[in-house]
Amino acid sequence: MKIFAKIRFYWGAFAISFVVAVIMIPLITIFPKHQGSIMHYLNRFIILIMGGKLEVVGELDKDADLVVANHQGIIDVVGLEAIQNTHIRWIAKKELFDAFWFGYILKNSNMISIDRENKTGLIKLLKEVKISREELNRQVVLFPEGTRTDGQELLSFKSGTKFIANKLNLKVQPIVITGSKQLLNEHIRTGHNATVKFIYLPTIDVNEASDDWYEKLREDMQKVIDDEYTHNHRSR
Secondary structure, three states: OHHHHHHHHHHHHHHHHHHHHHHHHHHHHHOHHHHHHHHHHHHHHHHHHOOEEEEEEOOOOOOOOEEEEOOOOHHHHHHHHHHOOOOOEEEEEHHHHOOOOHHHHHHHOOOEEEOOOOOOHHHHHHHHHHHHHHHHOOOEEEOOOOOOOOOOOOOOOOHHHHHHHHHHOOEEEEEEEEOHHHHEEOOOOEEOOEEEEEEEOOOEEOOOOOOOHHHHHHHHHHHHHHHHHHHHOOOO
């Protein structure tokens, strides 16, 4: 069984790379006005050919400015693009913009680059999020843990997210993702048929929330993660 799980992993990695390089990049270049729809349908196709299914609980708040989610691996990105037909704007570390193929997607679709080593990075991020809301009308999506993790416990959330949300009086909607590493586990390089589940939590209007809203948001997300594991045997 282990050998088949390994084969499934490499098939999944190939499927993602092939669709992105051979189909997605040419199409978003030729049809820039339809980038959101193109990425939506092709990411759904990727999930399908990998043997995955998508389950959504709740719904995206279209009035939310910032969407935050827990992070296990590339399937989180593929799945989030697949479940909504809007042109969301990702915040990603600068190194990913230099990556082969995927870096082109990020640059060409006007995603937001963050340089963690640059002290002015937070100021640039603040400006970009403001542009996303006021000029581009695109929701910004990020992983507040700052990196992917293989454990059930959420890592500490980066303070920059709270700073930006408070500074711009944003509406923030959290999403809990479970099952993505069952479909493609980049830590141990295995793959299986799996359902990736996305649970939308209530939107927080920072302008009306208590000072500890960010800490409570993390606690609420962790409760959902624990509940999914305890009652549905689904790990994040």
